[in-house]
Amino acid sequence: MTETVVSTRKPQPGAAVLVEPPGATTVPRRRQSSGGRLRALDGLRLVAALMVAAYHYGGRDGEVAEAWGTSPKEQFPTLHEYFAYGCLGVQVFFVISGFVICMSGWGRPLKSFFASRASRLLPAYWAAVVLVTAVFALPVVAYEAVSPSDALVNLTMLQMPLGVDRVLGVCWTLWAEIRFYALFALCVVLPGANRRRVIMFCGIWMLAAVMAENANMPLLDIVVMPEYAPFFIGGVGLYLVHLDRRDAYGWGIVAVSWLTGQHFAVQSLWHAPSADGFSYRSSLGILAVVTFGFVAVAAIALGWLRWANWRWLTVAGALTYPFYLVHEHLGWVVIHALHRGLDLPSGVTFALTAASMLMLAWLLNHYVEKPLTPRLRAMLTKAR
Template structure:
């Protein structure tokens, strides 16, 4: 194949064709290691919420309400659920980055290979642990377990093995929208901008008409976080892109509203905790600002290798920490009498260790093989 080369100015000579010139291999994209650290921070926020910022099953694990065990911290742990919104902003950035210039088959193979191996392992581990006779938590029916392996249990209405998998259902819908609208026709700045604009408008209309089908497709409660992350990737490519700044600003404005709408309530003793509106807005703003600062290169100095490890542990940790954490907390605190702060720290450390094992012996082994197999088949 001959690559056309323009005439050199000022010499009057035509250059040789590219067949006769050495072609340098494209340089690999620099890994944004600070983004890995932010991803783990968001996962730890969610873990703090699940272990000490809510009631329900975690009260059963501790043997009492976390408010009694962490009287000053439980109020702050309750804000940890907003780590999910930060996850969605990061996801918008990463998916736009990984899908840019990639054919649909490669994008599909990479997403499936990234999501499913650790997810399947987490499903099996949680199911087996919950089936132990001394573990007082219910397991799902065999038919429901099989559906859970598809990651489509949420729309089908099947009981979930993993409590956090509702966020994966949101991620899957975002992947499909981005794949159909951007990756399939080919990613360009104009196409990505149109994708953000049309999705923002569609989500707003969906909120107005309250149509279940449109709500499922356009996800008005979460769309602005994904769109904001996509806009931040456009700024990563060109910080002078005024349109991208506008996408981010509108997404932040809409996103903070939905975050307040979903996590704020009037003071009520029937609720576990009361979240202040200003703190909710501040945490959402923190997520946008941090991803933006990383996108604009302000954290290039944070180039430590352990951040890459932190990023690799985030997904398996997120999958296993909630339900398995209940079991570990019950054993350490109620059965062995270990104080609550030490139990909290040991549970987080144990879940990180399990995440490392899943990353090393499941993801590192299965992900490249599954990606290669899917790419070959497609």
């Protein structure tokens, strides 16, 4: 959810992959792409973000019910059951992230990799934390803002391990992303990315993840993230497939990741049918959405969606991260104003809320990310 989708590039001269002897560790030559960007991946990221937004606006109870005045189950008697599957957009994000981080970290020194990730994440994140904190502090807003101390801690992105109240509800996924970046940086980028090292990284991480599931070791759970590791690993495997569609190890990593990923998703999100429950997610429905994420990224990796090369997809990809950051909590404020303040119908309110959050995302991208991201990257790259 947090990556800039850029064109694939050949490993830089002098990188470890180019000085290895011929054999299994050498990355095959990449097929030439007709397009400069993987624009279909940009579009898929926006689809995943809209899935999550549908879940937050109409697929669950809680604070959003206060915004609507009643449960979204009453606002969307039929659609709420489909909106409930939108939370799986996060798993789709993680598959995309695995693909893009492997692509962006290949042939790049650790300092450059860190600068790229930090400059991509932080400017929009800082702006979103300040904006949501300020809006929630307004007397007319019914939701309670976090304390000033907790708001300051949120600027570090370390509120989850510190147990501090979150300004942004979605920031728990950023904590998972940061841990993935750290693992990939230490195990792959620092020693130098090559095919053998990436395969070993995926295999060891997957083994550690399945062992951690029943080890009852909280620290191990924090590090290896058993519930989400298969999705990151699957994305990395799909990047190997992107390099060479005949790579049996790459396909094996993808297959094992899909099999274990769907297990963890069903285990955490399925629940038995209940008249008192908000909605019922079937195991088949969860499996279908997880499979969609893997198949969609695989289609992009194999070049099947190269025809989707429209420039507006690049804009869509640029809006995804700021939209993801602000859509939930600020969306509740907009829903309350439109539905309860102006008495607009539920469907119109839903559409206008999503559109307003996309417009806000454009403003954050245009006035925050575009000017600050390159400056922060340059500062971090030049710093000793």
